[in-house]
Amino acid sequence: MSTFAAVRTPWPALVGARSAGEKPCAPFVSCPAAHGLHRTHVRSTRLGRPLLAVSSDVLSGKKPLGSNSSPSDHAVVRREEALVLYEDMVLGRVFEDMCAQMYYRGKMFGFVHLYNGQEAVSTGFIKLLETRDSVVSTYRDHVHALSKGVPAGAVMAELFGKATGCCRGQGGSMHMFSAPHNLLGGFAFIGEGIPVATGAAFSSKYRHEVLKESNPNGLDVTVAFFGDGTCNNGQFFECLNMAQLWKLPIVFVVENNLWAIGMSHLRATSDPEIWKKGPAFGMPGVHVDGMDVLKVREVAMEAIGRARSGEGPTLVECETYRFRGHSLADPDELRKPDEKAHYAARDPIMTLKKYILENSLASEIELKAIEKKIDELIEDAVEFADSSPHPPRSQLLENVFADPKGFGIGPDGKYRCEDPKFTEGTAQV
Structure with a gap:
């Protein structure tokens, strides 16, 4: 039986039991649907706030996600897989750091939103997808494009507004698109991408059931990424309803970085536990530590597997944190220094690196070789973008x-x- 088997009734009773005065948000605790659920006390890693939460047998026999455990406490990954994850996360981080340099040198124009700190979410989901699967992103889309296989040079050239960009220089930072990679676009307005993703999932289902274009390996899966600021948007609720009604092969991934520009998530919604909106429509809802790629990957494997086998959608809330301001034009003065330091200490790349070294999956020399390769790749991407022509009139x-x-x-x-x-x-x- 699937870990995420959706049963509506137990959710309110299990989640509603809190002691007086406790905040409703349950950071870093996996909350799949009813199969195997049990109530457990854990301590939140969000500045040590105590809470009552729900965990499941996704992590049975392991420490709850709210503990201060390292990935080695709960996940097993092979050497090859670990190195792919590490390389992809380093690629995203180095690329975004270079974007900041190029922006301040006047090579890029308009708003540029960087993904630093959130790499575990993109890597944890997208590296499990096949080429035929689709990804829909937001205005913070560079790293999603890279994880899906769009060449770094094509993404950088797009940011430079050059003809060799993945959208021929017409999309820019917020509108990455690549048909060959089934990257269905970044979207500047929040919530815009969710109906597109739902439509892509409907297309997969329609081709399978009506046109009989069956694939022996299952349905094409769509993963829709969006932020916490989107989750009070009407399109979000409408698409959750349609996806569950028609059992569409889609995974809704909330990258909850706790801030919608300068608005704290806790101040913007009546119930900050976004994952609970899934069970409200009859679909599984999951809350996972978005700063840990192995935890994200574990949940992603189940959610993608459900979608591919025809079991329907899943809502996954990945609690993460962006290390930079909302955009490169944002001085980032609203977030408190101790909050930033708290999450910086949980850098997802350093967490994975520690796991790899402690479990002898690779040596420090091998990891440095990966980092050097990525540095050279990004330098080549900048050179390619800078030397590329502008689009013709x-x-x-x-x-x-x-x-x-x-x-x-x-x-x-x-x-x-x-x-x-x-x-x-x-x-x-």
């Missing part, structure tokens, strides 16, 4: 007009319009 009006007839470039290189009613203001762009 002819690209400016592509994909804008349904009927482009009448629009073209004159002999002087300026855009010209043959239709007189459009002449004023658009004869030259």
